Amino acid sequence: GIQVEQSPPDLILQEGANSTLRCNFSDSVNNLQWFHQNPWGQLINLFYIPSGTKQNGRLSATTVATERYSLLYISSSQTTDSGVYFCAVETSGSRLTFGEGTQLTVNP
Amino acid sequence: ETGVTQSPTHLIKTRGQQVTLRCSSQSGHNTVSWYQQALGQGPQFIFQYYREEENGRGNFPPRFSGLQFPNYSSELNVNALELDDSALYLCASSKDRVYGYTFGSGTRLTVV
Numbered sequence A: 001g002i003q004v005e006q007s008p009p010d011l012i013l014q015e016g017a018n019s020t021l022r023c024n025f026s027d028s029v030n031n032l033q034w035f036h037q038n039p040w041g042q043l044i045n046l047f048y049i050p051s052g053t054k055q056n057g058r059l060s061a062t063t064v065a066t067e068r069y070s071l072l073y074i075s076s077s078q079t080t081d082s083g084v085y086f087c088a089v090e091t092s093g094s095r096l097t098f099g100e101g102t103q104l105t106v107n108p
Numbered sequence B: 001e002t003g004v005t006q007s008p009t010h011l012i013k014t015r016g017q018q019v020t021l022r023c024s025s026q027s028g029h030n031t032v033s034w035y036q037q038a039l040g041q042g043p044q045f046i047f048q049y050y051r052e053e054e055n056g057r058g059n060f061p062p063r064f065s066g067l068q069f070p071n072y073s074s075e076l077n078v079n080a081l082e083l084d085d086s087a088l089y090l091c092a093s094s095k096d097r098v099y100g101y102t103f104g105s106g107t108r109l110t111v112v
Helices: none
Strands: A006-007 A010-014 A020-025 A031-037 A043-048 A054-058 A059-064 A069-074 A085-090 A102-107 B005-007 B008-013 B019-025 B033-039 B044-050 B053-057 B064-068 B076-080 B087-095 B098-103 B107-111
Touching: A006 A085, A010 A020, A020 A031, A020 A085, A020 A102, A031 A069, A031 B098, A043 A054, A043 A059, A043 B098, A069 A085, B005 B087, B008 B019, B019 B087, B019 B107, B033 B076, B044 B064, B076 B087
Parallel strands: A010 A102, B008 B107
Antiparallel strands: A006 A020, A020 A069, A031 A043, A031 A085, A054 A059, A059 A069, A085 A102, B005 B019, B019 B076, B033 B044, B033 B087, B044 B053, B064 B076, B087 B098, B087 B107
């Protein structure tokens, strides 16, 4: 099956700093989503981005499907950005395959 | 527009018992998927239901079973619970399996 690798596994920032999270995948995909998992466990959809670039406030994402990677940019980080960020991909079929996540900690 | 709702939020069961978890899909969504997330790991796909039919299954034993109802809500049933079944169970819905998935808040199951 498809492999999804996220880096870095852990990231500690000071409030106001910028960061880039990376997701590499091993095969062509029909769907790629970035999620933020809050402390209560809910996966909040950040971007549906099988290709191209999208922006939403301080967050933006780019997927280069031909090179099989996606990047999530967080600018001017805030303490509320802390949590686990997951990349998930879907090939033909029904399932999302998740990476192991990046644990982000933003200190005040 | 209501999101994906799951019940119960927390549950404690004894090894060997059976459990049923429930999920109401987002309005307009006809596809429901279930995921198991062990502590410190990414979610793992259990199975998906599309228009009341199972449409794909992950590497889980048959004691994990499910249903989807005509209103597109869904149940996950787990028989003969084992300690390793302790996890966060997440439900996700989508419309026709395109344009991404919306997740519920999950049910945290503890097996003792």
